[in-house]
Amino acid sequence: MTTNPALLDFQIVPNASPMPEAERLAAFENLGFGTLFTDHMAVVHWHVDKGWHSPEVSARKPFQIDPAASVLHYAQEIFEGMKAYKGADGRITLFRPEENARRFNKSAERMAMPDVPEELFLKAVEELVKIDAKWVPEGEGSLYLRPFMFASEAFLGVRPSREYIFCVIASPVGPYFKGGSKPVTLWVSEHYTRAAPGGTGAAKCGGNYAASLLAQKEAASRGCDQVVFLDAAEHKWIEELGGMNVFFVMDDNTVVTPPLSGTILPGITRASIIKLANENGLKVVERPYSFDEWMADARSGKLREAFACGTAAVVAAIGTVRHPGGEFVIGNAGTGIETEKLRNQLTGIQRGSVADVNGWVKEVTRV
Ligand SMILES: *Cc1c(COP(=O)(O)O)cnc(C)c1O
Numbered sequence: 001m002t003t004n005p006a007l008l009d010f011q012i013v014p015n016a017s018p019m020p021e022a023e024r025l026a027a028f029e030n031l032g033f034g035t036l037f038t039d040h041m042a043v044v045h046w047h048v049d050k051g052w053h054s055p056e057v058s059a060r061k062p063f064q065i066d067p068a069a070s071v072l073h074y075a076q077e078i079f080e081g082m083k084a085y086k087g088a089d090g091r092i093t094l095f096r097p098e099e100n101a102r103r104f105n106k107s108a109e110r111m112a113m114p115d116v117p118e119e120l121f122l123k124a125v126e127e128l129v130k131i132d133a134k135w136v137p138e139g140e141g142s143l144y145l146r147p148f149m150f151a152s153e154a155f156l157g158v159r160p161s162r163e164y165i166f167c168v169i170a171s172p173v174g175p176y177f178k179g180g181s182k183p184v185t186l187w188v189s190e191h192y193t194r195a196a197p198g199g200t201g202a203a204k205c206g207g208n209y210a211a212s213l214l215a216q217k218e219a220a221s222r223g224c225d226q227v228v229f230l231d232a233a234e235h236k237w238i239e240e241l242g243g244m245n246v247f248f249v250m251d252d253n254t255v256v257t258p259p260l261s262g263t264i265l266p267g268i269t270r271a272s273i274i275k276l277a278n279e280n281g282l283k284v285v286e287r288p289y290s291f292d293e294w295m296a297d298a299r300s301g302k303l304r305e306a307f308a309c310g311t312a313a314v315v316a317a318i319g320t321v322r323h324p325g326g327e328f329v330i331g332n333a334g335t336g337i338e339t340e341k342l343r344n345q346l347t348g349i350q351r352g353s354v355a356d357v358n359g360w361v362k363e364v365t366r367v
Helices: 021-028 097-110 118-131 206-221 268-279 291-300 337-351
Strands: 040-047 051-059 077-079 082-086 091-095 142-151 163-173 184-188 226-230 238-241 245-250 254-257 283-286 303-310 314-323 326-329 361-366
Touching (some): 040 118, 077 206, 091 118, 118 142, 118 163, 238 245, 238 303, 245 268, 245 291, 254 268, 314 337
Parallel strands (some): 184 226
Antiparallel strands (some): 040 163, 077 142, 082 091, 082 142, 091 361, 226 238, 245 254, 245 303
16 A cells, blocks of 8 residues: 555654753653653644545644544554664664564454554654754663553444554653663563453554553562563463563583563564574574473573563563562573673674665664
8 A cells, every 4th residue: 555645755844842952862861761851742643534634744742632533432542662872873763663663553453443654653753863863872871762552532342443543652761671771670560461362462552551550560560570471371372571572591512592472562672582592593483482491491501691682671581570479580590691682793793893785774764
């Protein structure tokens, strides 16, 4: 399907009172995750009769939505997470953005929402990055981009909405975990699951996250950083974290990661790590891996390293695993050699210091 060119013609209305530069630079000194936002947002509207219309980039501001808007009642909402990076040469780039556009539409399909043409998705992201280019931090930080779409029709019946808003906002970020790149401690939830066969586990929808919060609270109360979920049918197989995929590095140079069975989110970081690990001479095997196997392999030393990965936290080594029956450590509970190598390769490609042989990096602008 080709997109009507007028649809890509965003009306650009610069923010009349952007954050003063001194204030922005002061905020950059202490970046956390998702608390600081840029001056602008991109918004496009959809109506069942008109399709997508009125693309605009303008000052970031609250939406006015009706209290009966169906997203507020039935959670018809999806999102993406991606980052813009600033290289030492002033190039501002995105990492595999077409993959986010494609996945967004897979999520849209699962949630009975309209398709956002890939060009429209990418144009919205790029226009926002261009107008807020000075918000992309140097060095370790990046500009986290959050495209999302929600049902905005005022209607309390249960059916797909007839109106939607697609929006992109941006947030300069530092490390996702407070401890920086320290290994994380995971909690294995015995009771709560994230996704069931036939459910929405493979879609990036807000409801999946709402459903994970109680398990996350349980993890925090046990002194853990994140939850690792087991499958819903047998409570046996490792699936993923609330927002990150997992990898296990064995002593025979194989790397195991759970297969995309429909209950796991197909991470773009996951796909990139599989490619890089294979290029590094490791053998990546996508197969079911059970919690019992995990515990036994960690104890025997067969399992050398484990890590979680996703756009927000990139690659996080898993040091300790706690569960209702006890706990075990992986390797020496530090960051393993292959984990460190993959993290450096990936972040190097993203920041332009490692050759991008796979053509993953897309330049948006230069500053
Ligand atoms: C977003 C997400 C991931 C990671 O996907 P990336 O494309 O690598 O950022 C993994 N699991 C879940 C549940 C997610 O929502």
